[in-house]
Amino acid sequence: MSKDFDFSVTPFSHLSSAERGKLSAAVDIAYFKTNDTPLKPGQALDHLMLVIKGLLAEKNGDELVTVHGQGDLFGASALINDTKSLSCEVQEEALVYLIPRQMMLDLCRSNSAFEAFFTSSLSERLAARANAESARGMASFMVAKVGQAYLHPPLFVPGSCTLRDAAVLMKKEKATSLLVTAADGRVGVLSGSDMRDHAIIQGKPLETPVESCATYGTITVDQDEFLFNAQVLMTRYNIRRLPVLRDGNIIGVLELIDLLGYMSSHSHLVAVQVDRAQTLDELRVASEALGPLLQGLHGSGVKIRFIAEMVTDLSRKIQRKLFEMLIPPELAGKCCLMVMGSEGRGEQIAKTDQDNALIIADDIDPDSVRDLCRQYTEAMISFGYPPCSGNMMVSNPEWSKTESQFRDDIYHWMLTPGEKAFLNLAAFIDGEAVAGDPLLLYRLRSYLFQRLTDNQGFLSHFARPVNSFDTPIGFFHQLVMDKDHKGEIDIKKGGIFPIVHGVRALALEKHLTCTSTFSRIEALGQEGIFDTDFAANLVEAFQFLMEIRLQGRLSKGQLSGEGADNFVRADDLSKFQQDALKDSLLLVKQFKQLLTHHFKLAAF
Structure with a gap:
């Protein structure tokens, strides 16, 4: 019996007080020396092992499955399913809790949340974590004050x-x-619906003084009141706006739509600011709200996929508005502004480096829009979007061309493949139209697909970079730190890039028009490239890798693409995150093996 058993460790945190008491009475502690074999091949497992310290190697026959360290569980699936194919070898002297098999089975029968931990897939475990985070996000809303929401002047x-x-x-x-x-x-409120009722329904003359049309006895709220109380007032009195007071004076008006916008982490506010912007300075102010929005969304329980989509949509909205401010009306339908990279894929989680291009109708001289392109790039830099290190920007004449010129580029990228050609092609494949005539882009994409027909050799060369970087997980399934960044892992090179580019190559082969990595994975599953479980696991692993990259950037104050890196410090991750990272990276290795076989990359 051990009174020191840590019930904060998942899944034991799901147990009730009574269940914890039973477990404490049944658990024992064992010590094993290095090279001991607590479980031999073919031997039935009588106890679940929870590692207190040391390392246990789990094997299936001669194949190493994984290595368990402090806080890890050994033998759960074998214990529950009564399988005898696993064995255990002590890699480093270990101290473990021993939980009897019958106790485990009893707890699984009586507690569905406890049982789910052992029976769920990777995607289900990661999704469960996201659901738990949503409660924390609502908790932050419950303590937010009215003054923190957007108030109309x-x-x-x-x-x-x-x-x-x-x-x-x-x-x-x-x-x-x-x-x-x-x-x-007295101070009253006159809304648009009030004006409609009096002027149209009641037929009052337009010269009627508004004093007789306003609603008095208005419910107000103080700026220091909790925001959820404002929501209660609106619901109770069936009203959509509240004047907000500070020291008894009205300083603004809280509208229901903005309160709901705050609940969804201020995205509505940013969109409203962009819509109302009339000058570059006003648009710049709106763009500055993306940083606080991202900070508010992180940890709110909103899945990183939807955070990225929301931030990308707002960023595209900003760029569309900027383009419309700068371009002469007679040229607006003769060009197509496209965004590429993470923004083209809808996976932007910060103000990343600019990756954009301008496709121009063939009857327009590209030199006539050079000044517009320069202004656009300079404005984007002033908005906090760093210039692209590869100069993939509209200010570069190489990325501001006619449709025919881009068609020629696509032909040469495929005819003479090389590193630069592949980079250009990868960027173009991820492109999405933001403003102007989208048909200019769609025609070029159709031309690209036509050129790719029966060109498996090109696709194999295109897919090769997935193996450019080692997956940072070792032979014993331990995380491998970067040589030049002590205690850190490059999440992009080690996990995100292989998924993005591998999925991109498969999508290109299948002529898929969707650009999001998530959508591509789902579409490839429908095409039969992935089975249902693998597709679901790959989506969740990709989400998790994006999430911890965002966490790492926020911890370093790197919300801007300039100076931002993709390194995550392993010690900053929770035990659950470290386990999920290992699972995700193992899935990346499996995915790379699939790609190697599919595109015959071993031949290179």
Whole structure:
């Protein structure tokens, strides 16, 4: 019996008080020397082992399955399924908890959450963690204050203001309500629906003073009140906006849509700011909100896939608005602005390096848009988007060409393949239209697919870079640190890049038009390239790798692409994260083996 058993370790944290008492009474502790074999091949496993210290090697026949260290469980599947193919060798003297097999079976029967830990797949385990994080995200909302949400600037008008003048002001300021100061000093609210009711339904003249149309006795809320209380007030009184007070004075108006926007981590606010921007300075201010948005989303329980999609959509919205501000109206339908790289794939988790291009209609001289392209790149840099190290930007004439010129480029990229050609092609394949005429891009993509028909040799060369970097997991399934970055792992090279590029190569082979890695994995599963379980596991592993990369960047204050790296310090990861990282990297190795066989990469 051990009174020191750590019930904070998953899955034992799922046990009730009574179940914990039973387990404490049944558990024992054992010591093993190096080279001991607590479990021999063919021997039935009587106990689950929880490693207190030391290393246990799990084998299936002569094949090493994994190595278990402090906090790891050995023999769960063998214990529950009563299999006898596993064996255990002590790699480093070990101290372990021994949990009787019958106790484990009883706990699994009585506690479904406990049982699920042992029976779930990688994708299910990672998804369960995301669901647990969502509770933490809602907790942060419960303590948020009204002043932290977006407040519309208060627009006061005297009671003598006419309905016509009020409507003109609301349109000019893009407001949904006005604050009306009556002659007796009362302050009321005049909303767009109020104006509709009085002017259209009741037929009042447009010269009617708004004093008689406003709603008085308005419910207000203090800026230091909890945001969830504001939501309660709106629900209780069936209202959609609340004037916000500071020291008894109205400082703004909280609208229901913005409160809901805050609950989804301020994304609505950023979109509104972008829509309302009339100048480059206003658009720059809107772009600055992406950093706080990303910080708010991280740890909120929102899956990294949807965080990336949200940030990408907002970034594209900013770029579309910038393009529309700069381009002459007569050229707007003669060009296609496309984004590439992580932004083209919808996987942007920060203001990454610019990767963009401009496809121009054949009847337009590319030199006529050079100044526009230069202004665009300079504005993006001022918005916090660093220049591309490879100069894949519209300001570079190589990435601002006519449709025919890009078609020629595609032909030469495929005719004379090489490192630069493959980089250019990979970027182009991930491209998505942001503004202008998308048909310019779609026609080029169709031409690319036509050129690829029955060109397996080219595809094999294109897929080769997946094996350019070692997967940072060792023979004994331990994490392998980078030689030049002590205690850190390059998540992009070791895990993210092989998935992105491998999936990209398979998608290119199948002529898939989707650009998101997630969508490509799902589409490849439908094509029969992956089975259902492998596709689900690959999606969850990719999400997890993206998530810990974002965590690493946030911990280093690297939300901008400039100076940001892809290294994650292993000691900063929780036990669950380290285990999930090992599982994810093992899946990456399996995926690389699949690609090596599929594209016959061993021949190179």
